[in-house]
Amino acid sequence: xxxxxxxxxxxxxxxxxxxxxxxxxxxxxxxxxxxxxxxxxxxxxxxxxxxxxxxxxxxxxxxxxxxxxxxxxxxxxxxxxxxxxxxxxxxxxxxxxxxxxxxxxxxxxxxxxxxxxxxxxxxxxxxxxxxxxxxxxxxxxxxxxxxxxxxxxxxxxxxxxxxxxxxxxxxxxxxxxxxxxxxxxxxxxxxxxxxxxxxxxxxxxxxxxxxxxxxxxxxxxxxxxxxxxxxxxxxxxxxxxxxxxxxxxxxxxxxxxxxxxxxxxxxxxxxxxxxxxxxxxxxxxxxxxx
Amino acid sequence: xxxxxxxxxxxxxxxxxxxxxxxxxxxxxxxxxxxxxxxxxxxxxxxxxxxxxxxxxxxxxxxxxxxxxxxxxxxxxxxxxxxxxxxxxxxxxxxxxxxxxxxxxxxxxxxxxxxxxxxxxxxxxxxxxxxxxxxxxxxxxxxxxxxxxxxxxxxxxxxxxxxxxxxxxxxxxxxxxxxxxxxxxx
Numbered sequence: 247x248x249x250x251x252x253x254x255x256x257x258x259x260x261x262x263x264x265x266x267x268x269x270x271x272x273x274x275x276x277x278x279x280x281x282x283x284x285x286x287x288x289x290x291x292x293x294x295x296x297x298x299x300x301x302x303x304x305x306x307x308x309x310x311x312x313x314x315x316x317x318x319x320x321x322x323x324x325x326x327x328x329x330x331x332x333x334x335x336x337x338x339x340x341x342x343x344x345x346x347x348x349x350x351x352x353x354x355x356x357x358x359x360x361x362x363x364x365x366x367x368x369x370x371x372x373x374x375x376x377x378x379x380x381x382x383x384x385x386x387x388x389x390x391x392x393x394x395x396x397x398x399x400x401x402x403x404x405x406x407x408x409x410x411x412x413x414x415x416x417x418x419x420x421x422x423x424x425x426x427x428x429x430x431x432x433x434x435x436x437x438x439x440x441x442x443x444x445x446x447x448x449x450x451x452x453x454x455x456x457x458x459x460x461x462x463x464x465x466x467x468x469x470x471x472x473x474x475x476x477x478x479x480x481x482x483x484x485x486x487x488x489x490x491x492x493x494x495x496x497x498x499x500x501x502x503x504x505x506x507x508x509x510x511x512x513x514x515x516x517x518x519x520x521x522x523x524x525x526x527x528x529x530x531x532x533x534x535x536x
Numbered sequence: 537x538x539x540x541x542x543x544x545x546x547x548x549x550x551x552x553x554x555x556x557x558x559x560x561x562x563x564x565x566x567x568x569x570x571x572x573x574x575x576x577x578x579x580x581x582x583x584x585x586x587x588x589x590x591x592x593x594x595x596x597x598x599x600x601x602x603x604x605x606x607x608x609x610x611x612x613x614x615x616x617x618x619x620x621x622x623x624x625x626x627x628x629x630x631x632x633x634x635x636x637x638x639x640x641x642x643x644x645x646x647x648x649x650x651x652x653x654x655x656x657x658x659x660x661x662x663x664x665x666x667x668x669x670x671x672x673x674x675x676x677x678x679x680x681x682x683x684x685x686x687x688x689x690x691x692x693x694x695x696x697x698x699x700x701x702x703x704x705x706x707x708x709x710x711x712x713x714x715x716x717x718x719x720x721x722x
Contacts, residue, residue, distance in 0.1 A: 285568050300547050307543065344655030347680040349623040351717030354658060432624060490715065498674045 257463035261456065263514045264465065264472035270511025271326060272480060276496035277504060279333070284499075294334025301327025301411070308407020314466035315522045317406035322469060324407065325414030332415075350436050350488075352429050359419075360426035366419055373416075381413070382458075383474075410470055417477050425484055436488050448481035464525075465518050572662065572677060579664045579692045579709045589636060589705070590690045593681055595622040596631035606686075610637050614686045623685050632657055632681040634691065634705065642705040644681065648696060656707075657681050664692075664711045679710055683717045 282290050305324035311317045333355055339345070340354030348357055373379050374387060378399040388394050403409070424444060427433055434440035455475040462468045486492035495503035566574075582588050592613045598604040604622060606613030613635070614622055626632050634642040646653035660678040669675055689712040696704035 303547060341654055341658065344629050344658060346627050346629055346655065346657040346682045348627045349683045349685065349717070351683055431620075490717075493674045498676075 253460045254463060257460050260463050260465060260468045261459045261472070263517050264459070264468040265456075265476055266510045267469070267514035267518060268322070268472045268476040269479075270507050270514065271322070272476065273496050273504070273507045274511060275326060275330065276494070277499065279330075280497055280499060291334055291338055294331045294338070297327045297334070298331030301325070301329075301331060305408050305411050308411075309405070311407060313522065313526060314403075314406045315464060315469070315518075315525060318410045318466050318469045319518060319522065321407035321410030322414050322473065325411030328411065329415055329418055348429070348431070350429060350431055352426065356422060356426050359422055360430060362419070363423045363427065366423055369416070370420075406466065406470075410473075413470065414473050417474050421477050421481055425481060428485075429488060441485060441488075445482055445485045448478045448485075452479045452482070465521055469518070575662045575709050576664050579711065582692045583690070588690050588692045588711075589634065589642065589695070590688065591634040591636040591640075591642065592686065592688050593684045594633050594635045595626045595685050596633055597625050598622055598630075599633065606635060607639060610635075619686050623682070626657060626682045626685045629655055629657055631655075632685060633702075634689070634707075641702045642695070643698060643702050644707055645696065645704040647694065647706045661707050662709045664709050666711070673715075675715055679712070684710075684712060687712055687716060 279290075282293055301324045304320060304327060308317050308320050308324065311320065336355035336358045340358055345354035345357055347353060373381070374384055374393055377394075380403070388398070428438065428441040428444050429436050452475060455471070455478060459468060459471050459475055462471065483492065483494065487494045487497070493500070495507070579588065592606065592610060594606040594613055595604070598618075598621070599606060604614060604618050632644065634644065636642070644656040646656065658680065660680055663675070663677050663679045665675060665677065689710055691705065691707045691710050693708040694706040696706070698704040
């Protein structure tokens with residue numbers, strides 16, 4: 247566990263910037279897909295292929311980075327690109343196999359993704375027993391369920407980039423599957439107790455994760471832990487929109503709101519890059535995050 | 537590899553340039569709004585001339601095996617306990633038909649000449665909105681057939697003679713009330 251720190255103005259600043267950046271990235275990703283679908287759907291599968299190649303190259307390039315901050319920052323982009331490509335590949339599969347929209351409006355690609363639940367559990371089971379995995383949630387499960395026979399691996403982590411990319415993919419995958427299981431009218435349903443529970447749990451856990459996030463005051467860990475924090479909040483955004491209570495600005499292309507989000511993303515990108523460059527100049531070495 | 541970050545930025549730019557380039561190619565033709573305007577004008581002109589078709593969307597499997605009989609109750613084609621199962625069947629890709637008040641059945645098809653096509657339950661169909669709908673809460677400018685099963689819709693498109701009394705229809709645009717995907721159905 248990371249040593250508990252006193253919450254400082256600095257950590258509040260880093261947390262806020264990281265949250266805005268991850269949220270902005272997700273919103274921009276969504277609006278990009280919506281704009282392509284709206285204006286030029288013919289290019290969408292080529293765009294998906296491009297995202298796959300770019301994601302893979304970006305993840306490879308992180309091997310040339312020393313600082314965990316830069317690695318996390320760029321690793322997220324790699325994971326984001328690969329995630330995009332998976333969504334597009336499922337769209338393509340949906341078209342090929344004639345998967346329809348659900349009657350409550352769920353998209354074919356997410357209906358397909360729902361049934362990757364067992365694959366997700368298999369990957370997660372592996373991660374739970376993989377000694378070098380340092381995820382706090384997995385640590386918690388290992389401790390409570392007494393999963394491990396011996397001590398887990400310790401020591402310095404050098405590959406933050408691919409790890410962060412994988413973290414982004416796993417977290418996004420997990421919550422999409424969770425939401426789709428909830429929305430499935432033949433299992434639970436958009437207005438079922440399960441969806442209400444996910445909504446309430448996500449809302450509560452978001453604040454807890456924000457509190458935990460405040461104990462980090464470097465962009466490396468802040469960005470990494472902002473991924474689950476924002477994704478958990480995103481569950482509520484998705485559920486509210488499923489209930490018709492929220493018109494997502496990235497789906498309905500509300501440019502005034504999107505402009506604010508894009509501006510927030512641009513400013514937070516500038517602040518992150520500026521800070522990471524400054525740290526590099528000052529030759530501050532990053533410490534291990536456990 | 538000192539300046540590798542610039543390679544990364546170049547990659548991202550290349551990725552977006554690809555879509556921007558294609559965007560520009562599309563922009564040389566017609567913008568999305570222009571296309572939607574044409575679709576709307578076409579629909580309302582056809583509606584005035586009586587060339588649109590009004591009907592309810594019904595689910596094929598239960599209709600053809602006699603489990604349901606939406607043809608006997610145009611105003612309310614499905615009883616409350618029938619609606620959920622027929623919607624489940626439709627989302628499992630059972631075919632959806634358009635049934636008009638005079639009993640004509642239309643089978644949604646792709647446009648004539650398209651040899652490789654997909655299930656017509658899946659593609660998005662441009663949704664025509666009335667002025668009142670445009671002023672209300674924002675609605676998606678497209679719809680697919682599955683969420684509309686059991687509802688009355690008005691469609692514009694090409695009609696084909698079909699076979700055995702069932703006509704074919706390529707639906708170019710659709711108009712209906714409400715936002716069915718958000719309606720809670722017990």
